[in-house]
Amino acid sequence: xxxxxxxxxxxxxxxxxxxxxxxxxxxxxxxxxxxxxxxxxxxxxxxxxxxxxxxxxxxxxxxxxxxxxxxxxxxxxxxxxxxxxxxxxxxxxxxxxxxx
Numbered sequence: 001x002x003x004x005x006x007x008x009x010x011x012x013x014x015x016x017x018x019x020x021x022x023x024x025x026x027x028x029x030x031x032x033x034x035x036x037x038x039x040x041x042x043x044x045x046x047x048x049x050x051x052x053x054x055x056x057x058x059x060x061x062x063x064x065x066x067x068x069x070x071x072x073x074x075x076x077x078x079x080x081x082x083x084x085x086x087x088x089x090x091x092x093x094x095x096x097x098x099x100x
Contacts, residue, residue: 027056028100032068035060035083038076040093048096055100063088071096 049059063082070083070090
């Protein structure tokens with residue numbers, strides 16, 4: 001009864017319920033960790049990061065054994081070298097877009 005009363009008060013105060021946000025744990029990239037390095041041919045890094053997050057993935061600023069993919073563009077530096085040493089899968093922009 002108390003919950004119904006609170007809900008009615010909120011509705012009377014013109015509070016409009018909204019559907020829950022899209023579940024961030026679901027998507028084509030769910031559970032995958034990406035590190036971006038270098039300059040991508042067509043996407044800004046901020047755009048690529050947003051696409052990763054919107055599809056359930058995560059981004060990191062450093063490469064580790066937990067990294068699933070390194071998205072590498074031109075002039076990639078030490079992150080690319082570390083990914084190679086750790087055996088992390090390295091993809092380019094085209095391969096990234098095909099994953100989506």
